[in-house]
Amino acid sequence: MEETIDLNKLFAILKKNMKYLIILPIVFLVLSMMMTFLFITPKYSSSTQVLVNQKETDSQMMAQQVQSDLQLVNTYSEIIKSPRILDKVSKNLKGKYSSEEIAGMLTVSNQAESQILNIAVENESREAAGKVANEIANVFSKDVNKIMNVDNVSILSKADYYGSKDSPKPLINAVVGVFLGLIVALIIIFLKEILDKRIKTEEDVEELLDLPVLGVIQRFDY
Structure with missing residues (x-):
């Protein structure tokens, strides 16, 4: 009963x-949309993919190499x-962006047990996002041979210059x-309720003062 x-x-x-x-949710909704x-x-995101895969013909050697490549991802x-790659990318882009x-x-990711690395770049310009992503992939695919003394990296797909819009996300911002x-x-x-100590109802009298209510005077409006 009390509940x-x-x-x-x-x-x-x-x-x-x-x-x-x-009123307040509407006000915050308007403010979030204005922001x-x-x-x-x-900001826009564009990505390119590189494949880590040894060029090997023998099937047994290929299976062993796949495991090795997965460990190297x-x-x-x-x-x-690393600065070695990004410094060169910056230089190739005429210093438009520092390393x-x-x-x-830059965001580099890959799925579990996958030999594919995804290189994603977020920028205020769609074209710049694609250009930087492609340059990173190009520099990496060339320099990794010297760094690791291997030839097992190839560009699987290039980034386009029509990157997807990453932020802001109007719907999410509206909900927030x-x-x-x-x-x-x-x-x-x-x-307001906690700080308001006024007695407004007969229930308040019983609860706060622990006194029985003997009668109620009706309010008359003239």
Whole structure:
């Protein structure tokens, strides 16, 4: 019974403050959309793939080499992100981006048990994202032969210059905005209730003063 009363009281509080639950999510939604379209610079992502695969004809040797290549994938991932590769990429791009800036744009990944490395670059320009990704793949495929003394890397697919939009994401930002608005509204409502010590109902008299209610004086509006 007490739980039911508490729930009823909770719903009554929410109903009484419904304006906060409606207005604040709308305000935060509008603010999040303004941030999304007016203040956040769009970024685009383009990626290229390189294959780690020894050129071997014998099937038994090939199977052994595949295992070896899989073990080297993580090493190659670190080589791609190393200053030796990125410094050369920066130089080939006429110093438009420093090696540190390129490192900040770059993400190298691969699926488990895969010999394919995915080189993704995020940039404010679609064309620049594709150009930087392709240059990284080119430099890596050439220099890895000297670094590791192997010839087992080839470019599987080149990045295009029409990269996909990575950010901002309007739908996600809208949902986050509405959610934050609801959270702020609930905080305001419950703070208001906690800090308001006024006695407003006969139930408050019984609960706070532990006194029985003998009668209720009706309010008259003239």
